[in-house]
Amino acid sequence: MKFDTIIIGGGLSGLVCGIECARSGRRTAIVSAGQSALHFWSGSFEFLGSQGGKRIIEKPLYHAGSLDPSHPYRKIGIDRTAALLDRTVPLLAEAGIKAHGSLERNHYRMTPLGFTKPAWLTLDDYLAFGNLSDLEGKKAAVINIYSYIDFYPRFLEAGLRKLGAECTSADVNVPQLDILRQSTTEMRATNMSRFLRDDAVDALAREVEKASAGADMVVMPAVLGIFSDEPVARLRRGVSRPIYFVATTPASVPGVRCQLSLRDLFIRLGGQFMPGDTVTRGDFQGNRLRKIYTVNFGDIPLEADNFVISTGSFFGHGLIADLEKIYEPVFGLDIEAAPNRDDWYDKDFYAPQPYMGYGVVTDTHFRPRRHGETVDNLYATGALLSGFNALHEGSGAGITLATAFHAADQITKE
Amino acid sequence: MNLQEQNISDNNFESCIKCTICTVYCPVTAVNPDYPGPKQAGPDGERYRLKRPYFYDEALKYCLNCKRCEVACPNDVKIGDIIQAARIKYASHGPSLRDTMLANTDFMGQFATRLAPVVNFSLGLKPVKYLMDKVLRIDDHRTFPKYSGTRFESWFRKKAEAAQESFTKHVSYFHGCYVNYNYPQLGKDLVTVMNALGYGVRLLDREKCCGVAKIANRCIDEATRDGENNLRAIREAVGRGDEVLATSSTCCFTMRDEYPHLLHLDNHDVRDHIMLATLFIYRLLDEGKARIAFRKDYRKKIAYHTPCHMEKLGWTIFSTSLLQMIPGVDFIKLDSHCCGIAGTYGFKKENYAYSQGIGAPLFDQIRASGCDFVACDCETCKWQIEMSAGVPVLNPISVLADAIDIEETRRLNGVS
Ligand SMILES: Cc1cc2nc3c(=O)[nH]c(=O)nc-3n(C[C@H](O)[C@H](O)[C@H](O)COP(=O)(O)OP(=O)(O)OC[C@H]3O[C@@H](n4cnc5c(N)ncnc54)[C@H](O)[C@@H]3O)c2cc1C
Ligand code: SF4
Ligand code: SF4
Numbered sequence: 001m002k003f004d005t006i007i008i009g010g011g012l013s014g015l016v017c018g019i020e021c022a023r024s025g026r027r028t029a030i031v032s033a034g035q036s037a038l039h040f041w042s043g044s045f046e047f048l049g050s051q052g053g054k055r056i057i058e059k060p061l062y063h064a065g066s067l068d069p070s071h072p073y074r075k076i077g078i079d080r081t082a083a084l085l086d087r088t089v090p091l092l093a094e095a096g097i098k099a100h101g102s103l104e105r106n107h108y109r110m111t112p113l114g115f116t117k118p119a120w121l122t123l124d125d126y127l128a129f130g131n132l133s134d135l136e137g138k139k140a141a142v143i144n145i146y147s148y149i150d151f152y153p154r155f156l157e158a159g160l161r162k163l164g165a166e167c168t169s170a171d172v173n174v175p176q177l178d179i180l181r182q183s184t185t186e187m188r189a190t191n192m193s194r195f196l197r198d199d200a201v202d203a204l205a206r207e208v209e210k211a212s213a214g215a216d217m218v219v220m221p222a223v224l225g226i227f228s229d230e231p232v233a234r235l236r237r238g239v240s241r242p243i244y245f246v247a248t249t250p251a252s253v254p255g256v257r258c259q260l261s262l263r264d265l266f267i268r269l270g271g272q273f274m275p276g277d278t279v280t281r282g283d284f285q286g287n288r289l290r291k292i293y294t295v296n297f298g299d300i301p302l303e304a305d306n307f308v309i310s311t312g313s314f315f316g317h318g319l320i321a322d323l324e325k326i327y328e329p330v331f332g333l334d335i336e337a338a339p340n341r342d343d344w345y346d347k348d349f350y351a352p353q354p355y356m357g358y359g360v361v362t363d364t365h366f367r368p369r370r371h372g373e374t375v376d377n378l379y380a381t382g383a384l385l386s387g388f389n390a391l392h393e394g395s396g397a398g399i400t401l402a403t404a405f406h407a408a409d410q411i412t413k414e
Numbered sequence: 415m416n417l418q419e420q421n422i423s424d425n426n427f428e429s430c431i432k433c434t435i436c437t438v439y440c441p442v443t444a445v446n447p448d449y450p451g452p453k454q455a456g457p458d459g460e461r462y463r464l465k466r467p468y469f470y471d472e473a474l475k476y477c478l479n480c481k482r483c484e485v486a487c488p489n490d491v492k493i494g495d496i497i498q499a500a501r502i503k504y505a506s507h508g509p510s511l512r513d514t515m516l517a518n519t520d521f522m523g524q525f526a527t528r529l530a531p532v533v534n535f536s537l538g539l540k541p542v543k544y545l546m547d548k549v550l551r552i553d554d555h556r557t558f559p560k561y562s563g564t565r566f567e568s569w570f571r572k573k574a575e576a577a578q579e580s581f582t583k584h585v586s587y588f589h590g591c592y593v594n595y596n597y598p599q600l601g602k603d604l605v606t607v608m609n610a611l612g613y614g615v616r617l618l619d620r621e622k623c624c625g626v627a628k629i630a631n632r633c634i635d636e637a638t639r640d641g642e643n644n645l646r647a648i649r650e651a652v653g654r655g656d657e658v659l660a661t662s663s664t665c666c667f668t669m670r671d672e673y674p675h676l677l678h679l680d681n682h683d684v685r686d687h688i689m690l691a692t693l694f695i696y697r698l699l700d701e702g703k704a705r706i707a708f709r710k711d712y713r714k715k716i717a718y719h720t721p722c723h724m725e726k727l728g729w730t731i732f733s734t735s736l737l738q739m740i741p742g743v744d745f746i747k748l749d750s751h752c753c754g755i756a757g758t759y760g761f762k763k764e765n766y767a768y769s770q771g772i773g774a775p776l777f778d779q780i781r782a783s784g785c786d787f788v789a790c791d792c793e794t795c796k797w798q799i800e801m802s803a804g805v806p807v808l809n810p811i812s813v814l815a816d817a818i819d820i821e822e823t824r825r826l827n828g829v830s
Binding site for chain 2: 183194256274300
């Protein structure tokens with residue numbers, strides 16, 4: 001079976017690259033084994049949150065200039081990176097997702113544990129503020145759903161108080177959710193979001209309105225709107241105070257929404273999405289990748305002019321660590337990783353962990369190497385790459401998206 | 415020795431990281447609060463069950479075995495297999511009379527084809543439905559698939575078999591119970607299409623039901639016996655150089671994957687030779703080994719529905735690509751969404767409402783699509799969609815049989 005472009009991995013990076021390739025009219029396929037890291041999404045994308053010993057930086061684009069030259073942003077070029085990332089908000093909007101923010105200046109989001117973190121883009125409905133002083137003197141009502149255990153109002157309140165807000169807290173319930181309590185394990189955000197529709201939302205709005213009397217704002221766990229904006233809009237209409245959500249995991253409601261919306265946009269643009277299939281190997285001819293093979297297709301090869309590998313880091317199985325070595329399992333691409341297992345991690349749990357910086361080595365066009373030779377028609381994007389520690393520097397989505405747009409541009413402008 | 419690797423079971427349940435992603439994509443969790451969900455029913459519950467069978471939860475019977483959880487799992491945990499294996503191993507009482515009846519599709523079929531007019535008539539009667547509902551707990555809202563008067567096998571022996579050996583190339587056909595007893599036309603269509611492409615069709619020697627209904631209803635000994643028989647027949651076919659084609663995604667999936675995973679039947683020597691007819695045909699055309707010509711006057715708006723086991727097989731693209739090759743087709747791909755029937759599941763009274771609830775978004779999308787018919791590779795989806803969305807459903811092979819210019823296709827492939 002022949003395509004123009006085949007992308008391996010359907011997480012944030014593979015989807016965005018696929019959308020751009022399909023949009024240009026290329027016959028594009030995404031092969032993806034299982035769901036991606038987007039399912040743990042906080043509702044905020046990060047570009048650069050801390051750098052050079054500064055725990056929180058305000059002007060990320062400015063600081064990006066002094067990153068190591070091997071960092072993906074520097075390899076693309078800072079101006080070019082910014083231009084590529086400016087395409088994110090319109091692309092998300094096309095998929096039906098509304099977000100805001102700026103590369104010039106970070107804003108802040110709050111984690112479910114009450115920590116303040118810098119962010120580049122945040123979903124419109126989610127708790128975010130431009131300055132640390134913005135919440136001073138505000139009265140916030142932190143409202144949880146009765147018996148929901150993946151949300152910790154006390155931590156969140158402590159975080160809000162630290163920023164000078166006054167807090168009240170309350171649990172609310174609507175009868176439409178009682179059904180979920182029959183299995184104690186099933187009181188999950190994504191499950192609730194299936195039942196919080198139509199009149200259940202009106203009932204919730206009445207409860208929230210009552211429980212937040214006297215407050216300036218409501219803060220709630222993200223438990224509705226998994227398939228559309230309608231339940232959130234409906235809740236807003238029924239509550240007289242602004243409502244802000246905080247995403248909870250496991251399986252985050254905005255994350256599932258984002259994954260499915262991007263996948264649907266890719267399919268609308270003519271892309272072929274093949275879920276639940278694993279690419280196992282490739283056929284190379286000289287420095288070109290000719291064909292790939294998957295578990296489901298057996299000996300039927302998938303051919304393309306260009307390939308993109310966006311299989312993620314350890315979490316996505318783009319990298320595998322066994323007791324002896326770290327490797328890239330599909331093609332055996334060259335990676336940057338310490339040979340000795342003892343050097344992979346730091347015993348101080350909170351220190352930047354070396355293994356998080358490991359990944360596939362590429363040239364300036366993000367073409368990976370195999371046995372020391374660059375593969376001419378293969379691009380690597382996203383968390384699979386080396387040269388950064390996304391968790392430590394707060395740069396996960398920025399790198400994921402910039403390299404995805406960059407690869408797509410090289411393929412479509414060939 | 416690598417301890418990490420030695421520590422992983424065949425169903426991979428140790429790899430579960432408790433991310434709950436499977437639960438997001440389970441069609442039953444979305445409608446039935448009594449069901450503990452794939453994570454809890456699968457890898458989480460398994461830890462307890464391994465300690466003490468006492469922890470087995472009868473609610474596992476609500477699992478459709480659709481495998482959508484497995485398609486979503488980022489860590490390749492065989493969640494559906496874990497659940498089905500637990501039902502087989504731990505469920506306290508054996509299958510009821512109803513479950514045994516529903517499971518024995520071939521026995522019921524043999525009986526019913528002989529008496530087809532009577533059976534079809536009486537299965538449609540209100541009092542009969544009432545009795546089935548009350549006594550057997552088969553939901554009276556269900557429309558039963560009609561039994562055909564002539565079995566596909568009988569038709570084949572009488573009308574088609576003699577001509578098949580004049581072909582130089584052959585395939586063997588696993589027709590399944592549905593084609594044999596309920597809808598021989600699909601089998602006839604397969605013969606038409608394969609013959610036009612230059613292939614003679616052979617039947618397997620004494621084919622039995624693939625076993626999917628027996629597995630679902632825990633008639634495991636019978637399923638294993640049938641499976642052994644089918645593997646014998648498949649080996650014989652593969653030995654004479656044939657690929658074994660199926661027109662049902664579920665039969666195909668069961669023989670490829672459920673045989674080794676649930677019945678512990680080793681099929682590794684023939685597994686790759688068991689495939690869907692649409693995959694085989696796509697490949698022939700793609701590799702230039704056969705050619706196809708379509709009628710100029712074929713005009714249809716077709717909506718394709720992806721059956722759950724087709725999603726799991728990962729072969730949707732072969733069926734949809736063939737349909738999209740037909741010049742006069744206006745093609746719509748429906749969202750991949752479980753129809754809710756899951757074989758015999760939706761027939762049971764306790765499941766009927768959930769079954770319809772699961773399928774509701776799909777039925778809405780079909781009705782809104784304005785399609786002439788739905789194309790789909792699974793017979794039970796067909797019953798469910800025809801009954802619930804009121805739109806006819808055709809197997810892609812039947813669509814091809816109707817859309818190809820048979821004379822021209824035969825000529826292109828050198829068939830006289
Ligand atoms: C738990 C977690 C939470 C995070 N939260 C945030 C956040 O809130 N904000 C933020 O900015 N960043 C976050 N990040 C950083 C994150 O790495 C990036 O934002 C981004 O989601 C990575 O996307 P990706 O597409 O590169 O990889 P992944 O999302 O890991 O996707 C890789 C995909 O490839 C598939 N795959 C792997 N191997 C194969 C194969 N052989 N064949 C076919 N398919 C294959 C996988 O199944 C998976 O679907 C988070 C990371 C993790 C791990
Ligand atoms: S999706 Fe897989 S890893 Fe996640 S909870 Fe389910 S079985 Fe475990
Ligand atoms: S097989 Fe289907 S019904 Fe069963 S747990 Fe998995 S997703 Fe749910």
